[in-house]
Structures are given as C-alpha cells and as structure tokens.
Amino acid sequence: MKIEVLAVRAASHSLTLRDRLVGYLPRYAGLASRFAPLAIGATAARCCGSCSSALPSSAHAGRSPGALAMGMGSRALFQRAQEQAYLIHAVNTIAKGALVPVPGGVLIMDGATLLGAVGVSGDTSDNDEACVVAGIQAAGLKANAG
Template sequence: MTLDLETARTIVSAARAHGRDNGFKPLTVVVLDAGGHVVAVEREDGSSTRRFEIAHGKAHGAISLGLGSRALMARAEQQPYFIAAATSAVGGSLVPVPGGVLVRDPSGALLGAVGVSGETSDNDEAAAVAGVEAAGLTPQVD
C-alpha cells in the first residue's frame, strides 16, 4: 500500500475540517510519502508566511527519524546537539514540535507523514491525527 494522491487529499481535507470545526487559525497541511516527497499540500487563506516550511519540516523530520514530531521535541530536550546535527543532516527541514505525525497502514507499515502548522503545536497535531484517522489509517505521534 502507498500513500496516493486521493488518500493525501482526504488527510488534508479532514485536517482542515478539524481546524474549522474547532475554531483554529488558518492551517497549512503537508502530506509526504514514505520517501519524503510531497504528495499534497494546502495553505488556507490567511495562513501566515512560512507555514509551508514549518509544516513540511514537522512531517519531514518525522519521516527522517521515524518518530512523530512530539517525540522529536522530547528528544530535542534531552539531546539538543543530536537534534541540531540531525537537522543539519536532513538539510534543515526538521521542526521538532508537535504537528508532524507518521502515517501507518493497518498492518503498521510506514506510508508517509503529515505536518500541520498554523495553530498551537498541540492543535496542529490534533488536526493531523484527525486527518490520518479520517483516511482510515493509523497516526503515530511518538
């Protein structure tokens, strides 16, 4: 199973709907496949500048290290030099705060990641989780 465009669109749509339903600020949602390639992205009207780079960094960091960005935040607190070095190693695209969620199929195979930016990190993560679940897939935040 792969993370195809239609599935990625479902994730984006559901993440945005979660944000609207909960009164979030405008979101940017980025969906990457298991190779770290962008499959789908949407930036809501009014989303501030550089939200794509932040959402991409959350998802890309998760894919690069095999951990949700919440777990990367904990790792950054415990091993800041490692996260700084890893950020450099992946070309700077690693944002270690909640909002980057790994996407797994029902058997546990890694399909990709979703990154959300625009609200608080916890709310970004909640929108990402809602998107993944709406697609019938399993989110991994840690």
Template sequence: MATLSLRRARTMIRKAFEHARGAEMKPMAAVVLDAGGNMIAFEREDGASPGRFDIARAKAYGAVMLGMPGSAQMARAEAQAYFIACANGALGGGLVPVPGGVLVKDSKGVVLGAVGVSGDASDNDAAAAKAGIDATGLTAEV
C-alpha cells in the same frame, strides 16, 4: 509495499482542516509526504501565513526522516539537543522538531509517510493531523 495515494492525501488534508474549523483553530497549512519525504499534496487555508508551508513540510519531513513524530523529536531535543542539532544539519536544516509532524502507518505498523500541519499551537496542529489520518482508516503516530 503500500503507498499513500493522492486521493487519500487530499482526504487527510480536508479532514484536518474540517477538524481545525470545528475546534475554531487559526487558519492552517497541511502537507502530506510519502515514506521517502516526497510531497504528495499541500494546501493552505485562506488567512494562513505563507511561511506555514515551510513549517508544515519541515514537521512532516522530520517525522519521516527520523521515524518519529514531532512530539518525540521535541522530547529528544529537550533530552539531547546535540542529536537534533546534528540531525537537522545532516538533513539540510529541514526539521521543525515540535508536535504537528505525525507519522502515517498502515495496519501492520509500516510507515507510509507523514502529515505536517502548521497554523495554531503545535498540539492543536498535531490533533488536526491525527484527525485527517484517522479519517482515512490509517494509523496516526502523534
């Protein structure tokens, strides 16, 4: 089974931050988790609030644990709030079901993990995460 390396995780974060700076976004925090929800890497830009770690991690964690990116979680929460509430309870309250939690897949569609980004508007967070993933040659499911 393929896995995400620390080197690739660091590249994802660096490229996500480069994207954010180029788009003049607010300071970011980014987390890369493996397919089991374990943290591989985390960084917080200067000026990003300390709580951004928890939010970025929760975005990535929800994507991995539910097998759906934050955008799909948000749609599910709007359609079936009870499901997301129950899933959040089952997963220890560790979900933030909004864009910015992006699944990382290999060329065969196998989930390798997720990137969670927090700092700007959720759609901007997701775009930064996607840019980071794209830079490694893997596939982002936003």
C-alpha cells in the same frame, strides 16, 4: 487519457493516500474549522519504513520530512530535543535546518506499514497535531504522533 489511467490504477491499487485524506475531509472539517489557517505538507515514504532518508532541502511544513526521516512523530522529536539537544542539533545541521522538532508532524501507518508523514503548521503545535491525527484517523489509517 489521464483520467482513464487513474481509474485503472485506483481499481487495481485502491485510492492513494492523498485521495483518501481529501475524500474524508468532510469527516474532520468541523474539527479543522476550529483552528487558525493551517499549512499542510505531506511526505511519502521512500523506503520500507525501517530506514531513514536524508531530509529534503526545502521541507513543506518542515515537520513531515523530519518525522519521516527520523522514523518518529515530531512530538517524539520535541521530547528528544529536550533530552538530547546535541543530537537534534547535529541532525538539523545535516538537514540544512529542515528539521522542525515540535509537535505537528505525524507518521501515517497502515497496520505495520509506514506510508509517509503529514505535517501541519499555523495554530499551536498541539492543535496542529490534533488536526493531523483527526485527518489520518478519518481516512481509516493509524496516526503515530510520537
């Protein structure tokens, strides 16, 4: 029964973001294979994209929930932490330490619509971010790393 429901949903709403990212894996697998083993966490947008939500207490890679909650890629959060450490410290306190303000958390955009965020950790922050951006772009979406 479940497969039929999923087929009807895919026919009427197109594929989910997860399905597109997994389906396009062969397009960016060569790039991803050059990196150290990575941990990936994704967070779906829970609002229209113009509001912030509280970070969950247990963040996957820590980067995607922070990027989504703050409405900017984690590279922008990294820059903000250098310029306004007190702000990032305050937000991280509220988030119970779940905010990771280093590159690797990227917002997923479909035109002007915020779909969610993906965070990767395991290599250097710049390589983590490059892997995420490649995956999002391979799925035909726009990446906003900050």
